[in-house]
Amino acid sequence: SQQGEEDPQALSIQEGENATMNCSYKTSINNLQWYRQNSGRGLVHLILIRSNEREKHSGRLRVTLDTSKKSSSLLITASRAADTASYFCATDWRSEGGGNKLTFGTGTQLKVEL
């Protein structure tokens, strides 16, 4: 399975601290994406990093990608209570059948406390 593994499963920090989440995957990818989910419903796309990129920034988000280790990290700086959510990595990869798939990791539940 290409499903990513995320680490940690749960993370609790104080407002203002940085939060780091990690994602590992199994096969070669086209790109890796991070999503956020509130209240167990629809996911919202945060950032996409291509396989030939190593680092990408968007506002308070910083994503790194190490294709040699098949891993990625998401850093949220200066966290806020509103950042409390579940965060998922997703990999775009070419499956054995020849088509592309977008499969998701197990997620990290982030809680930011006041």
Place this chain on the structure above:
Amino acid sequence: GAGVSQSPSNKVTEKGKDVELRCDPISGHTALYWYRQSLGQGLEFLIYFQGNSAPDKSGLPSDRFSAERTGGSVSTLTIQRTQQEDSAVYLCASSLGTNTRLTEAFFGQGTRLTVV
């Protein structure tokens, strides 16, 4: 509409009944996915449609599950003879994906299915 629309939002059904879940993707998006998420879990891939290509059905858990996408737009996920373990949130997403690159996926709000 501007986003991915799923209906119904919630569905309670009796064990053994069939259910049909609908997804209306963003206009122009060629890729459409169905995922299932049990409480507190990650997203389980079910099926993927890309343009006119044959769908990738590798994630469907049993032959009770099927999905169609008519005219490259609206998709329906059908679960026959529902079981209690089918209870979950079913999420649909669409993207501008091509056969070589998948771009960001836009998700609907999901259908929460409860089998009693």
